[in-house]
Amino acid sequence: MQTQKFPKISLAAARVNAGLNQQEAAKALGVSVxxxxxxxxxxxxxxxxxxxxxxxxxxxxxxxxxLSARSL
Structure with a gap:
């Protein structure tokens, strides 16, 4: 089985990669902007x-x- 590899990216970059703006992402996640x-x-x-x-x-x-600069 082949494992897919991804580089580490920021949370904001992951959101943009998903094609979402902050308002759309917040709504989908059930959190405020x-x-x-x-x-x-x-x-x-x-x-x-x-x-x-x-x-x-x-x-x-x-x-x-x-997920945060503190996790680096």
Whole structure:
């Protein structure tokens, strides 16, 4: 079985790659735009349930998304 490899990208880049603006992504994730902005800027880190939603909505594995500058 071949494993797909992805480079690490920012949460904002993953959103843009999915073709979503912040308002669309926030609605799909069930969070406010301000909350999404906080996630993207690294001010806050999403809870595990939200991370799972991000994977589904952005169609990108969370293992390859920088969720905050603190996780580097």
């Amino acid at each position: 301000a909350t999404l902005q906080n996630y993207e800027s690294g001010k806050t880190v999403p809870q595990w349930g939200t991370v799972q939603k991000i994977e589904r909505v952005y169609k990108f594995p969370a293992d390859f998304i920088f």
